[in-house]
Amino acid sequence: MDAEQKWALILREAKSSFARFGYRKTTVDDIAQAVEMTKSNLYFYVPSKRALYDQVVRRALIAWHEKVIRSLAGEHDLKRMLYLMAEHAFYYLNEDTQLCSIIAQDPAILSSEQREDRFDDVNQVSIDSLRGLLQQGVDAKVFRPIDVDLTAEFFFSIYLMMVIKAYVNKDQSAPEQFRQALDIVIQGILL
Amino acid sequence: MDAEQKWALILREAKSSFARFGYRKTTVDDIAQAVEMTKSNLYFYVPSKRALYDQVVRRALIAWHEKVIRSLAGEHDLKRMLYLMAEHAFYYLNEDTQLCSIIAQDPAILSSEQREDRFDDVNQVSIDSLRGLLQQGVDAKVFRPIDVDLTAEFFFSIYLMMVIKAYVNKDQSAPEQFRQALDIVIQGILL
Amino acid sequence: MDAEQKWALILREAKSSFARFGYRKTTVDDIAQAVEMTKSNLYFYVPSKRALYDQVVRRALIAWHEKVIRSLAGEHDLKRMLYLMAEHAFYYLNEDTQLCSIIAQDPAILSSEQREDRFDDVNQVSIDSLRGLLQQGVDAKVFRPIDVDLTAEFFFSIYLMMVIKAYVNKDQSAPEQFRQALDIVIQGILL
């Protein structure tokens, strides 16, 4: 196994541990054992527990957001795009339950504020895409003249919330609930 | 100061500490010092840190929910009641920023699942009220034939989310964002 | 054993450990074991290893200097006082070999500089006494018109040096060497 593979393995197992136990309850030893390394050897690859955590989260967020953006390719109907975005943002987490779990245990990850300089940059990209969509809809008289900034943030928040419900809390009715929410919310902005 | 007063004091100060630092970062000593007791003496009143935390949260949630319910007294217009509920649920937290902070740092508090035997019962009361309202609206053909269970939960979640944004993250635009959200969402269920 | 006694015990054993192994090589566990406490319990009395060390050193220095000053009581012959001071400064360490050892392993303790704000204040007291003596001697035309500031520091340094030789390095000839040095040095300032 070469260095790159090992680094990937570490990220994978660290993510798994952080997802299961949260940042605090995960010990560096937990991760080291998961990758079948000694703690000291793990520190050869990673500068600190915190840094590893940040890497794990950052990568997961980016992967998530990229997937969502890609899903819009080729679609031009704005209402449809909004649905698509929501759906993909939501269902993507089926493939990344761990990220959900991590978010659930550290919700600050997703707060888009100035004070926190953690993952704001990553999140902002998603919100920006959303805003773009809404603005186009308003301009095209497809959507009501809502405040796009506020609404973009609101929609983003809903995704997160539903995502947590569905995958972290394993609320069985979450997917349905999500569809219902989406229905209500899109209905609510249509002209 | 009698035992009851002391107990109240402990709850108050514990809440304050948990709000500021979160469960993990709050030490039993922090609380003991806040109530001007020794750690050991605090343990006379409280079985464990965890139990104290649970008490604090439970009481805060109950107070919150009760306040909201009371706000509906005398109102009979369903759409108006929905607004009222939302507004009060939202603005109540102005009076209890600490609860927000606690929720923000431990969002599992608000997950309504069976497995978690923490605060589900408390939350359920609120959701039930909401559901009742929605059901009446659907029956009276004021609202679209939405799924009331899912929608009740969805609305409840939105409250929580906005509440965190507003009071914990101190997002300045949160109140506006909340109104925008409420507008969209109620628009979205109207027949 | 009451708290005061225990605190004294800790200081005593800490001093012993620091003297034997030096600051770095002394583990908190070493000290804890010496006082027959658990490490955690030791931390009940002491904020940190560093703080404990500083306390130990500071107290030892103060005790040393006080003893020397007391030895001059009743004497008025300046040359004789200089001898007395030297002798007592030197022989006192017979009673405190540990301090020597500590100094030998951390000579910065005795550097009287502005940058280091560690024990400068304590050392300065001794140097001041010395300077006072020299100044009187110069004024009284007993000593040559030497620079009292420089010479006070020089003499102070010689004490330290000899002290280390004698007690730390256990150089058997140190006491004789010290007398020889004293002889030379006092001869060297006499008019």
Add this chain to the structure above:
Amino acid sequence: MDAEQKWALILREAKSSFARFGYRKTTVDDIAQAVEMTKSNLYFYVPSKRALYDQVVRRALIAWHEKVIRSLAGEHDLKRMLYLMAEHAFYYLNEDTQLCSIIAQDPAILSSEQREDRFDDVNQVSIDSLRGLLQQGVDAKVFRPIDVDLTAEFFFSIYLMMVIKAYVNKDQSAPEQFRQALDIVIQGILL
């Protein structure tokens, strides 16, 4: 770069690191990086951190002492030679501040005892030269009938002490203090 050059480079950089951080705080990695080698490769040239340190110190001490001895060439006035020796011993360290720094952080380097098998042999050479000078002075009735062994050691110690003051502690007044000391001390042994 051949092996010899590499070895010289290692010694040079190791000295630099030890001077800056002291033995303990210098990591093998620090040195390896300074010589642009990997840690492992460094171990090809050096048996252990300790051994490297000892080499560094030993060589520096030898260079220092040789320089001092050379400075006496051609001079025959004993009092003058004593001055010369002192001056050169003192000012040499201007050219080797690193050695000073190392000494300051590990004063045991200069202790001339039998038990310590570290640098005693090296130091002894200097002391021997000093003793020779003093003995000649006593024999020639230039100096008082002092104990040459004790005095040689005493003088040697003074050099060291002043050297540390001047170059390590960067005491601005050290050179003056040194002259004052030399004045007193030589005055003190003159017949």
Add this chain to the structure above:
DNA sequence: CATGAATGAGTCTTCATTCAT
């Protein structure tokens, strides 16, 4: 009721040294 004191089980991190390739 109240408290000072005690404790055990962690936790992260560092580093000299080794070794297979």
Add this chain to the structure above:
DNA sequence: CATGAATGAAGACTCATTCAT
């Protein structure tokens, strides 16, 4: 010669909880 990777043994400090008095 050179290196990436591995490791063991430490070491300082924290904290919820207990208990004798």
